[in-house]
Amino acid sequence: MLKSGKATRFPNLVQRDDAVHTFEMQTVTANTIQVVGLELAIAWSDGTESFLPLEFLRRHCACAGCGGEPDVLGNVVRPKNEYTAASFELRSIARVGGYGLQPTWGDGHSTGIYSYLYLKKLDGLHGEAP
């Protein structure tokens, strides 16, 4: 047990350890991104691959306009989105730092940023879907 004086001597160091730990959980990055047919194929830095259907991806757009935001009670009210065939066509996709991907869709929508963690989570979701 450290004396109280010693325990509080390097508070910043303790916080930095936590930050590093959090950072390490988010270091999976996309090595290769490619559209294959109607799917976005991602080769991850951890050696796994994801194949995400473009329509599925668009319907799970993470931007505030598509995903809705929690109200004061914490309920998420999803707005009714109007999609066209162009909504599910990927016009281009940009990398956002080492953080994620920002697609531009055929209907011009491009405000959704998909973090790598979110993309991995989505991959698990559509794999379990019936």
Ligand SMILES: [Zn+2]
């Ligand atoms: Zn959106």
